Amino acid sequence: MTEGALDYARDHGPRFVEDLKELLRIPSISTLPEHAGDMVRAAGWLRDRFESLGIASRLIEGSGPPLVYGEWLEAPGAPTVLVYGHYDIQPVDPIDLWSTPPFEPTERAGNLYARGASDDKGQTFTFLCAAESLLKAKGSLPINVRFLLEGQEECGGKVVKEYVQAHGDNLQADFVQVADSGMYAPGIPTIETGLRGVVYTEVRAWGPAHDLHSGLYGGVAPNPLIGLAQVLADIKDRDGHVSIPGFYADVVMPPDSVLTSWRALPFDDAAFLRDEIGASQLVGETEFTPLERIWARPTLDVHGITGGFTGSGAKTVIPAEASAKISMRIVPNQRAERIFELFRGRVLELAPPGIQLDVALVHGDDPVLVPDDSVYVQTAREALHDVFGRPAVMGRSGGSIPIVGVFKEVLKLDTVLMGWGLPDDNLHAPNEKISLENFHRGIEATVRFWEKLGQAG
Amino acid sequence: MTEGALDYARDHGPRFVEDLKELLRIPSISTLPEHAGDMVRAAGWLRDRFESLGIASRLIEGSGPPLVYGEWLEAPGAPTVLVYGHYDIQPVDPIDLWSTPPFEPTERAGNLYARGASDDKGQTFTFLCAAESLLKAKGSLPINVRFLLEGQEECGGKVVKEYVQAHGDNLQADFVQVADSGMYAPGIPTIETGLRGVVYTEVRAWGPAHDLHSGLYGGVAPNPLIGLAQVLADIKDRDGHVSIPGFYADVVMPPDSVLTSWRALPFDDAAFLRDEIGASQLVGETEFTPLERIWARPTLDVHGITGGFTGSGAKTVIPAEASAKISMRIVPNQRAERIFELFRGRVLELAPPGIQLDVALVHGDDPVLVPDDSVYVQTAREALHDVFGRPAVMGRSGGSIPIVGVFKEVLKLDTVLMGWGLPDDNLHAPNEKISLENFHRGIEATVRFWEKLGQAG
Numbered sequence: 001m002t003e004g005a006l007d008y009a010r011d012h013g014p015r016f017v018e019d020l021k022e023l024l025r026i027p028s029i030s031t032l033p034e035h036a037g038d039m040v041r042a043a044g045w046l047r048d049r050f051e052s053l054g055i056a057s058r059l060i061e062g063s064g065p066p067l068v069y070g071e072w073l074e075a076p077g078a079p080t081v082l083v084y085g086h087y088d089i090q091p092v093d094p095i096d097l098w099s100t101p102p103f104e105p106t107e108r109a110g111n112l113y114a115r116g117a118s119d120d121k122g123q124t125f126t127f128l129c130a131a132e133s134l135l136k137a138k139g140s141l142p143i144n145v146r147f148l149l150e151g152q153e154e155c156g157g158k159v160v161k162e163y164v165q166a167h168g169d170n171l172q173a174d175f176v177q178v179a180d181s182g183m184y185a186p187g188i189p190t191i192e193t194g195l196r197g198v199v200y201t202e203v204r205a206w207g208p209a210h211d212l213h214s215g216l217y218g219g220v221a222p223n224p225l226i227g228l229a230q231v232l233a234d235i236k237d238r239d240g241h242v243s244i245p246g247f248y249a250d251v252v253m254p255p256d257s258v259l260t261s262w263r264a265l266p267f268d269d270a271a272f273l274r275d276e277i278g279a280s281q282l283v284g285e286t287e288f289t290p291l292e293r294i295w296a297r298p299t300l301d302v303h304g305i306t307g308g309f310t311g312s313g314a315k316t317v318i319p320a321e322a323s324a325k326i327s328m329r330i331v332p333n334q335r336a337e338r339i340f341e342l343f344r345g346r347v348l349e350l351a352p353p354g355i356q357l358d359v360a361l362v363h364g365d366d367p368v369l370v371p372d373d374s375v376y377v378q379t380a381r382e383a384l385h386d387v388f389g390r391p392a393v394m395g396r397s398g399g400s401i402p403i404v405g406v407f408k409e410v411l412k413l414d415t416v417l418m419g420w421g422l423p424d425d426n427l428h429a430p431n432e433k434i435s436l437e438n439f440h441r442g443i444e445a446t447v448r449f450w451e452k453l454g455q456a457g
Numbered sequence: 458m459t460e461g462a463l464d465y466a467r468d469h470g471p472r473f474v475e476d477l478k479e480l481l482r483i484p485s486i487s488t489l490p491e492h493a494g495d496m497v498r499a500a501g502w503l504r505d506r507f508e509s510l511g512i513a514s515r516l517i518e519g520s521g522p523p524l525v526y527g528e529w530l531e532a533p534g535a536p537t538v539l540v541y542g543h544y545d546i547q548p549v550d551p552i553d554l555w556s557t558p559p560f561e562p563t564e565r566a567g568n569l570y571a572r573g574a575s576d577d578k579g580q581t582f583t584f585l586c587a588a589e590s591l592l593k594a595k596g597s598l599p600i601n602v603r604f605l606l607e608g609q610e611e612c613g614g615k616v617v618k619e620y621v622q623a624h625g626d627n628l629q630a631d632f633v634q635v636a637d638s639g640m641y642a643p644g645i646p647t648i649e650t651g652l653r654g655v656v657y658t659e660v661r662a663w664g665p666a667h668d669l670h671s672g673l674y675g676g677v678a679p680n681p682l683i684g685l686a687q688v689l690a691d692i693k694d695r696d697g698h699v700s701i702p703g704f705y706a707d708v709v710m711p712p713d714s715v716l717t718s719w720r721a722l723p724f725d726d727a728a729f730l731r732d733e734i735g736a737s738q739l740v741g742e743t744e745f746t747p748l749e750r751i752w753a754r755p756t757l758d759v760h761g762i763t764g765g766f767t768g769s770g771a772k773t774v775i776p777a778e779a780s781a782k783i784s785m786r787i788v789p790n791q792r793a794e795r796i797f798e799l800f801r802g803r804v805l806e807l808a809p810p811g812i813q814l815d816v817a818l819v820h821g822d823d824p825v826l827v828p829d830d831s832v833y834v835q836t837a838r839e840a841l842h843d844v845f846g847r848p849a850v851m852g853r854s855g856g857s858i859p860i861v862g863v864f865k866e867v868l869k870l871d872t873v874l875m876g877w878g879l880p881d882d883n884l885h886a887p888n889e890k891i892s893l894e895n896f897h898r899g900i901e902a903t904v905r906f907w908e909k910l911g912q913a914g
Contacts, residue, residue, distance in 0.1 A: 210887065214786065225759040280679075283809075294677055302765070303775075304772075305779075314820065400672055431667075
């Protein structure tokens with residue numbers, strides 16, 4: 001039974017890639033207002049695709065890019081999966097570091113390069129290809145499927161959260177499936193059992209009422225860029241510890257059995273440093289392993305600082321204001337709201353002389369844990385074993401997929417997180433790509449997963 | 458005899474202002490390569506002006522905007538002054554804070570608003586107006602005058618320095634006169650007897666080989682923005698002290714007699730804070746008065762930081778690199794070269810784990826002291842007393858006019874620094890202006906100064 005759909009998927013694999021390229025050519029960058037029209041184009045493309053497969057679809061409008069909803073509910077008695085993905089992508093700067101243009105999808109050495117190839121258009125599209133393979137080969141799907149694709153994942157996901165909270169009745173299902181994560185390494189399938197949360201903030205600093213000449217006022221005028229630097233240095237030390245009182249109070253490390261299994265995973269510090277980071281050394285809390293630091297420890301990063309003069313040459317200005325984008329990754333049992341309050345309080349307390357600070361929350365999401373003993377996770381493991389010929393790693397991700405927490409909280413649903421990215425996919429960076437082998441195997445894995453669930457039912 | 462030239466200056470004052478507006482309309486921003494053509498236009502405008510007055514003039518080409526040279530040497534036996542000024546200006550950003558466009562000179566409430574109105578086109582132009590008044594009223598100048606106007610003062614002044622060093626013979630004179638400074642307060646004429654030097658640097662920081670996703674790598678990847686912040690916080694503390702070992706070793710404070718005279722000047726901390734700084738408090742070394750901090754103490758400022766994502770919204774990137782523009786103001790007997798070496802050494806020493814740093818010198822200039830007992834300074838004081846009806850303040854400037862040090866070192870000439878700016882002229886900031894009364898009095902003061910020197914000779 002499965003073979004028919006798998007054969008279809010294999011036969012049509014090259015065309016699936018060409019179809020994906022169409023979607024990748026749409027620069028649907030949700031965080032930049034000038035791309036609002038592209039968000040609508042990408043959503044429309046997906047809706048049309050559902051319709052062409054015979055999956056009823058509609059756009060759900062909200063305060064931002066629309067949600068694309070699709071449903072096929074003609075398998076009475078079988079489980080219902082709520083499939084989630086996102087069609088929005090990250091900005092592309094620095095654009096000059098791309099080897100080929102981010103919106104001209106290009107195949108090289110078994111990879112497809114384009115912004116969104118992995119995060120998350122390419123992975124989201126595997127669901128549509130799996131559904132097409134099953135529908136075309138068999139005339140039906142083995143389980144009921146609801147698709148909910150959003151266009152705001154990279155900038156807070158307000159619309160989808162509001163929709164789930166207000167219209168959860170329309171999303172009744174037995175579990176959620178998401179492909180917006182990665183494999184532990186090439187050939188090693190992975191199910192994520194936990195995700196860090198995030199608290200994304202913007203800190204603004206004011207000094208003089210207007211820009212001043214540093215010759216005429218240097219020595220008496222407060223400098224907001226130096227002020228921000230002093231605050232930053234005081235909230236994260238050189239050993240990677242976040243110096244905010246109470247920050248670590250609610251951190252609960254995984255049980256020893258989990259930590260032991262992580263230490264059994266193949267991990268080569270030197271290769272990781274060389275191949276993925278490319279810096280002179282790994283940093284952070286040396287009392288934890290690198291995997292623990294990424295999967296189970298909170299941290300803090302600065303993403304950008306504005307203010308003053310940044311053109312070529314020299315301008316001797318003391319700027320009137322400056323700002324920094326700062327985020328924290330948080331872990332169980334930290335809560336985004338509490339961490340933001342601790343952060344805000346500490347930053348304000350650290351204001352240097354003459355500097356006034358304002359701390360704004362851009363978005364915040366709690367961390368998530370997924371129980372690994374459900375029938376859905378166990379069936380997914382079987383499907384992965386069939387496709388990849390080896391057991392899946394039960395790991396975690398340091399990244400955040402905020403909606404997973406919302407599904408749990410509002411719909412009481414756990415999520416099967418199996419994804420097709422690789423560590424070197426350059427997410428959020430120049431030269432993003434997806435492994436085409438992983439793309440095809442991802443389609444196969446979902447075909448097998450849904451078939452197994454349908455047979456069990 | 459003087460009255461004829463002063464009458465001419467007064468009668469033609471309004472036209473002088475209109476002529477200055479022509480020069481101010483040329484956006485000769487030396488630090489931005491796209492304005493190279495405007496540099497040539499501004500230089501040509503000045504050369505034509507000299508020629509129209511019967512002052513022989515030529516452009517001196519070098520690796521950058523040309524120097525404008527003019528000379529009138531037909532007063533045998535009289536002293537020769539080397540007049541210096543600059544026709545280049547600072548960038549105009551943030552452009553949206555200008556009440557009227559920076560290159561549409563606009564009169565409001567006795568002031569002329571435009572980029573360069575005070576620094577330094579407006580002040581430089583007073584020399585041309587003084588020369589015109591004398592030449593038209595009397596047919597000759599009372600002393601010999603060489604004019605040397607450069608177009609690179611705001612970005613290091615390489616061309617003029619090279620020219621003075623290579624062709625000092627062409628610039629033989631008895632003293633230098635510069636109008637690129639301010640008056641202590643409205644109605645209070647001022648001669649500067651010292652200038653701080655400057656060491657302008659750029660520090661670049663590298664972490665990962667490419668931009669990384671902060672979710673997937675936060676906790677192990679070095680962040681160059683945080684690294685820069687940690688370095689900055691470690692080289693300047695919250696009390697305004699520069700924390701570089703040896704930084705203050707060569708600082709020599711002025712003699713007590715000078716400090717006492719400074720303390721006798723009218724200075725209202727609260728009014729200074731409110732009217733000029735506009736911050737919540739003055740900062741810096743509290744063991745020194747604000748005037749001492751600006752006129753006689755070294756300091757350090759950050760002018761801009763780049764790296765990462767600074768658009769609207771949220772991007773969770775750990776940038777591969779970041780950079781900061783950092784300058785130090787230095788005082789007698791600090792030397793730019795030595796201070797740069799101390800700065801560079803300390804910054805490199807402070808590199809946080811995983812961060813690689815590079816420190817480049819953008820430009821460096823030594824501080825300058827001017828003896829206040831020369832016949833030129835004393836005659837300038839008399840001229841100022843005549844025009845303003847009160848004695849001149851003998852002060853200092855916290856700003857730098859690097860060429861003054863070169864004139865001293867290469868040509869062995871001291872400089873009479875009397876200028877027509879005011880503390881609220883918004884130098885290097887939006888809404889730069891010059892007081893039209895000061896502009897006219899500046900022309901008169903130079904007419905009287907040169908007349909007095911001619912009569913003495």
